[in-house]
Amino acid sequence: MRIQKILTLDAAPAETITLNGWIRTRRDSKTFSFVELNDGSGITGIQVIVDQSTPGYDQVATATTGASATITGKVVESPGKGQRWEIHATEFQLVGTCPSDYPLQKKGHSPEFLRSISHLRPRTNLFGAAFRLRSKISYAVNRFFNERDFVQVHTPIITASDCEGAGELFRVTTLEGDIDKQPASEDFFGKKTYLTVSGQLEAETFACALGKVYTFGPTFRAENSNTTRHAAEFWMIEPEMAFTDLKGDMDLAEEFVQAMVRAALDECGDDLAFFNRFVEKGLIERLEKVASTPFERLSYEEAVNLLINSGRKFDYPVHFGANLQAEHERFLTEELLKRPVTVYNYPKEIKPFYMRLNDDNRTVTAMDLLVPGIGELIGGSQREERLDQLIANLKHHNLSPDEYSWYTDLRKYGSVPHAGFGLGFERLLMFLSGIQNIRDVIPFARTPGNAGF
């Protein structure tokens, strides 16, 4: 007997097949039962009719919501709307029962409650769809870079360096007792170590050897912020390209975003239709527009002038030198230009040490890609490839050139112009699904006070 998946069911009418799955609902009449079975392969379940002559019919009465079953039966064209097939069971086998305290009874549940049962929530329609999307887009990320001959680099998770110089780090240790009084040389790695905040600097070393590389892995921030957009552990995508300038970097970023939107539309149809219906009305239309509209490009100075001249009153006033806030980014993308916008050449004072100084001596080759509904999705730059200037930048940011000697070596030995960007994978998933809370696109979210499971 062929075992099939509901999503990819390709049986002929009257063919007998076997399905494995979990019972979503059951309705009984005197001589038969309707069972809706879902096997996790897609949003849609399949209706199974088990009548009193079917072997195993006596088990149906205990096949409650959440129970698992193996069902063999004939494939029949369904008279019902919205489904092509139904199954007339020739054998019903209850695999695992499900007691009535099962938390996922057929009714609405709050997101907060569902987070408290993160081990069961992928059995719901919403989270099944969210995590299938996560997987499909994860594969699309790797495919995108593989098709373009990028080498994937697994940069280290445990690190002694702090890419951003920002500070909000998790310490990693095998010491016990007072970890500050004991010499760091006693710790496992012989020095103080932390969880990485970015693989960029290590990726640069590989780009300066292999040409085009990317990272795709977990990164960490010990930031005590309880918002819908921050998690302590999240996945980042960081491409880095040798012999590439800011323009090449922006080209790649825009191509990447459109490719990911296209992948979601083409490969996650049913799940996206579900989000479009229950999470964000108009989602598919929004995504189609992003996939087909050229992005806008503005210098930071042009963006600031547009905002000032718009006459709009903002909570944070805009002027040259100010950080763009979410309200500015969303106004640009959602109201003024109605499309994704790449803003480049930011004032040097508000950007990190590794970005290349422009000839105007007041801006750096930074770029942020802003999208409607989210704001900043991507941040990148051309990197400072001139040794003298990079060392001056390090000192200006109170960082020790000695500690970064391996990084400055890239500028000493055969330096090349190079550029890259970083993208929070979860933010991309929120953009693609309309899901508003980052906790709901991560299998087991880690946030202040939460590391369950």
Add this chain to the structure above:
Amino acid sequence: MRIQKILTLDAAPAETITLNGWIRTRRDSKTFSFVELNDGSGITGIQVIVDQSTPGYDQVATATTGASATITGKVVESPGKGQRWEIHATEFQLVGTCPSDYPLQKKGHSPEFLRSISHLRPRTNLFGAAFRLRSKISYAVNRFFNERDFVQVHTPIITASDCEGAGELFRVTTLEGDIDKQPASEDFFGKKTYLTVSGQLEAETFACALGKVYTFGPTFRAENSNTTRHAAEFWMIEPEMAFTDLKGDMDLAEEFVQAMVRAALDECGDDLAFFNRFVEKGLIERLEKVASTPFERLSYEEAVNLLINSGRKFDYPVHFGANLQAEHERFLTEELLKRPVTVYNYPKEIKPFYMRLNDDNRTVTAMDLLVPGIGELIGGSQREERLDQLIANLKHHNLSPDEYSWYTDLRKYGSVPHAGFGLGFERLLMFLSGIQNIRDVIPFARTPGNAGF
């Protein structure tokens, strides 16, 4: 002008193209220079002839080993052996110089020295090949599971649970001072947290919702062992399948190994040829054999009897109940059966709590896939799906059923037979490349006393 990569150069003779890369060597005559350029796209560089009439010829004298250059020129069929094309430069542009203290001068270097310059070693032939292989196989892993409709799950890195109950954990904390005296509730996550040793338990929760899933991400062991096979941070691949028994698990494991060997042979030809010549003579023949030979399957009891009856004297005597040591595993695969061997049904005493107890009451549905040259490459099992038995196992292993209540819930609510395995990605890469030290297949290896870069 088309910018091309050396590996995929598809120019027509006399076409003018541009290449970006780094100088490996240079030989000068009176009126022209031979420059060997490598761009990281493959093992092979390309020979460039720059003569005194070429614009930029005056820069060639400073184009020393390690310097970067952009070269435009005509593609010409090469009279030399082992290369199809050479370039007659029409423009030579030195991009970045390279001083004479560059550590990668053209001569042999010890692996230890090269590890100390992990930021530069991908510029060598060996490490360029190793990290291109790592990337290609990384993609092949994702492709293998994607083609079979597995959902990738990003299981958490920071965790409060300890899958193996084994203990060798890195603590993750934002506390300062005495981390044992302060209440764990003061820490970032409100409890003690560690770096994960395995995503298996979390993957099981997703398999019991979505059917077939896998993880592919970093895992950690705070084990103070300085061997060529242990690293504190390494990547693991862990598939998990609902409605699957031990046989289905072994089928997948064997299919996976053969697919990865096939991918290396088909997609990493030049790099494998390099390993075959300089790292392990006979590598390609060994891999071809693994790809084409059916694997052997033996129960643990059969394997033990084979070892006992072989008459071979081992350092560790063999008897039912003993752990198979590397010497036993290698003898089985390399001498006795001369092929990969899957051994199954191990004594319950030597295996973890989550494995399914067999009806004989003394073995569990464990399986190890052993390969020549490495020993154990994969370890897996059918999981205990019976709630009562799982709770008995937890107690037997001195683990608290309360702490694992989310895990036992999978057996309470619609339990299904399920199975999976774990595979250390670095061990696979060592198997595919012949490289003997795990530090040399990891971009920036983390081992006791080492967390540089």
